Amino acid sequence: MDIKLRSFPKQKIFTTAAFILCVVMFIGALSAGAVAIKAATEDEVFSGSVDELILYNHYYESASFQREYQMKLDNILYLIDRFKSEEYIKSGKTISDGRMEDAIRTLFYETTYSYEAYENVDNGYGETRTITIVGQNPSEKYGADFEVPSVRQSFMNDHQEEITRISESLIMDDLRAFRSYQKALKEIEGFSFYATDGVNVVTNLNTTESAIDSKQFTKDPAYFIYENDTLNKVPSSQEIPNTGMKYFDRNLEETLHAHYNEALKVYFSFDEHYLDEKEAAYAEARADILQWVPVVVICALLSLVSLVYLIVTTGRKNKNGEITVYKIDKLLTEIQLFIIGVLFIGGGLTFLNLCLEALRYGVYFGGYYYGFGGSIFVTIFLAAVVGLGSAGIGLAFILSCVRNLKSGRFLKNSVIYNAVYAVWYGVKALYYGGSLMRKVVLITLAICLLSATMVLAPVVAIVILALAPKWVKKFEEIEKGVNEVKSGNLTYKIPLQGEGELDVLAQGINEISEASNKAIQNELKNQRLKTDLISNVSHDLKTPLTSIITYIDLLKKEGLDCEDAPKYLEILDQKSSRLKKLTEDLFDAAKASSGAIPVRFEKVELLSLINQGLGEMGERIEASGLEFKITAEKEKYYVNADGLLLWRVVENLLSNVLKYALEGSRVYLNLKEQAGTNGKASMVILEMKNISKTELNIDSAELMERFKRGDESRTTEGSGLGLAIAKDLVRLQNGWFDIVIDGDLFKAIVMLDTYSDNPEN
Structure with missing residues (x-):
């Protein structure tokens, strides 16, 4: 026992140290992971996933490179299919009827309508400037619904100038988007593209259309050729080590089929300069992330070892063979699992986000970005509080679940288990239970089923009206009998009117009250015997003691030399022996009764x-x-x-x-x-x-x-x-x-x- 008492503080110290180590190492692994994620996803030239940086040595083999094909193809198809050309946009054909209708409807219902329009600037460069037009709410002027044809026509006749400006504004939006997409593609160094639908052409090449041939794109190490409904792509997704992208080329073909046109041609390629720049960025990002992998692995292993130690040591039995139960262990299992999920998923994601914000040397708060300064320390502090708090509380609930598993309380604390058990218990009780249970359950189910039909519902109502008052009357008699017995009238008998379940219950209550009456009478008898016992003991002790006192007084008065002194002494001897015998018998009786002999x-x-x-x-x-x-x-x-x-x-x-x-x-x-x-x-x-x-x-x-x-x-x-x-x-x-x-x-x-x-x- 002494050894156990001396070892207990050490065990508590080890457990506390393991708990702290588990939490800190877990947060350390997440922090190192956040640094690795930043290194993998925030490079200016390359941004990819952590797993592909770890698993694949070169950018040429990565899924990110394959997705480059998809992004470039989507942008090219968007230009050629959506906008086609500047002439097509300026003709207003890109503006659908629904789009124009929404703009006119907005103009009609705005309280104080305003819209932006673009006005040409006469500077020789074809530039535009934005102007804002504001006016009175048309719906107040016309006082009717826009859907009324006469109102609609009248409004459009009166606002031709505004509608024209809205149309021009929408055309300028599309023109600006077309130029923006085209500019983004043309400014990519080492990337060449050409696409035509047979009428319109988008390209970043300076040669004429007749001089463009797909063969000039195949000279680059990576290219994409689509013509005559056939795709030729290098490298093929089937050839790269990333098996997750094995069927990626099929997705590209399905994208092209959605834009099918017999004259559609799409060529683009990546030259060595483009690939070398990407490969260098990929290698740098890979080196940055690999240096953090050992830190993540070591922290994760230490956290895992500590967690295993805590799982093994928690919930050990005490000297009474029982597992100590804490307040946290009494929570419902579903609540514990929900808290664990919220803490480790929500808290973990919040912690990673704060870590990434701190690594960016700033913090987002209230929709604004605060650069390096005091805010970074706020972000680091918040990350530490969220991370350590979530991990610590989450680990405490995990250990609580482990203790409940060891003590067999895990399922018993579950609402779902208790609900299923209650249903199973009800079915089992119905099967094994007495006649009353079967009657009540079956009658209740029968009433539910019968009352669900229009025909039998009145029959059920009549049966209930006929039987319910009788059962209620019996219940009231039983209730009255219970109240009588409770108030002390143990001789009251509940009247019996049959042999039903309520009558059997009434008979049982009558027997209980009768037995209670007998028990009270016996208790009164025992109290009387105790009173007699005290009276008898007092009498039997008092009688010889009184005689002794009396004859001692006589000896004091008459002296030892008196004639009756020998007789007095003899009586004193008898009474004292009597008192001694009585006292010895009393002690013997007490010892014999208690079993102390x-x-x-x-x-x-x-x-x-x-x-x-x-x-x-x-x-x-x-x-x-x-x-x-x-x-x-x-x-x-x-x-x-x-x-x-x-x-x-x-x-x-x-x-x-x-x-x-x-x-x-x-x-x-x-x-x-x-x-x-x-x-x-x-x-x-x-x-x-x-x-x-x-x-x-x-x-x-x-x-x-x-x-x-x-x-x-x-x-x-x-x-x-x-x-x-x-x-x-x-x-x-x-x-x-x-x-x-x-x-x-x-x-x-x-x-x-x-x-x-x-x-x-």
């Missing part, structure tokens, strides 16, 4: 013990005039008992006879042996019978109570403890003691186990 079982011959008692009390027997008759079937009766305690029992029984038996009558002592049954040992039975000198108007059970005598006047010298002591002493010796009263016949019965030489018998 040591018992040493041995072989005792009962008949010899009785003869010895009769011999020692010969003078008293002769003075009483009693005649003792002994009847024995055998010469010797050996019992398994304590010799001293058994002698006290015999002595108390003989003393009781000498005090209360009728003078000159006979006392019968019968000894016999009774065979055992059901494997039990045989027993020796001693019966002692005599005729009482006084009327025995007392119950035999009361006669064995302490300080209880057959003469209620208590004029005899007995203490009333003899039979009580005898009963307790016999009980201590694994025997049985009883008293039988039949008129003035008094019989004491003692039964003890027969002594056997074989301990197993």
Whole structure:
């Protein structure tokens, strides 16, 4: 025990250290991962995923390079299919009817309408400037719905200038978007493209259309050729190591099929300069991320080892063999799992986002970006609080789930498990339950099913109206009976009207109240016996004590030389002996009742013990005039008992006879042996019978109570403890003691186990 107590603080220290290490290393792994993510995704030339930077050595093999084809193809197709050419845009064909309709409708319903329009600037470069036009709300002027044809036509006739400006504004939007997309493609160094739908052409090449041939694109190390509904692409997605992009070329073909045109041609390529720049950026990003991989791995391993240690050590049993349950363990399992998910997913993502913001030397807050300065420290502090807090609280809930698993509380704390268990328990209870449960469930289900139909619903209502009042009446009678019993009227009986379930319940309540009434009567009797006990003890102690005090006063007055001094001393001796005997009997009774007397079982011959008692009390027997008759079937009766305690029992029984038996009558002592049954040992039975000198108007059970005598006047010298002591002493010796009263016949019965030489018998 001392060793365990000394080791407990060390174990607690180790557990706390492991908890802190697990949380810190977990946050360290995430922080290193955030640095790696930044290195992989925020390069000016290359931005890709962490996994491809780790798994693939070259940009040419990466999925990012394959996605370059998709992005370039989408932009080219958007130009050739959506905008076609500047002439096509200026003609207004890019503006759909729905788009124009929405713009006019907005103009009509705006409270104070305003719109932006573009106006040409006469500077020789074809540039435009934005102007804003503001006017009164047309809907207030016309006071009607725009959907009314007359209102609609009137509004459009009155606002031709504004509608024209809106149309020009939409054309300029499309023209600006076309030029922006075209400019973005043309400014990519090392990237060449050409696309035509048979009428319109988009390209960044300076040669004429007739001089452009797909072969000039195949001279570059990576190219994309689509013509005559056939795709030729290098490198093919089937050839790169990234198996996740194996069927990427099929996606490109499906994109082209969505824009199918017999005259459609799309050529583009990436030269060595483009690929070399991307490869250098890829190699730099890969080197940046690989330097953080060992840090992530080491932190993750340390966190994992600490977590395993905590899982193994948490939930250990205490010295009582029980697993300590904390308040956190009592939460519902679903709540614990939800908190764990929110903390590790939401908290983890929030922490990574804050880490990335800190690595960018700024923080986003309220829609604004704050550069390097005091804000970066705020971001780092928030990241630390969110990361450590989420990981620490989440780990505490994980360990709580582990403790619940070890103690078998994990499912018991679950709402889903309890709901399923409740349904299963209900079905099981219905199957194994009594008739009442089956009746209630089946009747309830029948009522639900029958009342769901229009035809049977009135029938169900009639049945309920006929039976419900009868059941309610029985219930009210039972409720009244319970209230009567609760208020103390234990003699009240609930009227029984049949043999139904409620009648059986009423009968049970009647029996309970009857049993309670008997128990109360017995308790009152016990209280009366206790009161009598106190009165009798007080009387029996007070009587000799009063005599002693009286004769001591006489001796003080008359002196020791008086004529009656010897008589006074003799009386004092008798009364003090009486008081001593009474006190000893009282202590013996208390010890015998509590079982505090040591018992040493041995072989005792009962008949010899009785003869010895009769011999020692010969003078008293002769003075009483009693005649003792002994009847024995055998010469010797050996019992398994304590010799001293058994002698006290015999002595108390003989003393009781000498005090209360009728003078000159006979006392019968019968000894016999009774065979055992059901494997039990045989027993020796001693019966002692005599005729009482006084009327025995007392119950035999009361006669064995302490300080209880057959003469209620208590004029005899007995203490009333003899039979009580005898009963307790016999009980201590694994025997049985009883008293039988039949008129003035008094019989004491003692039964003890027969002594056997074989301990197993």
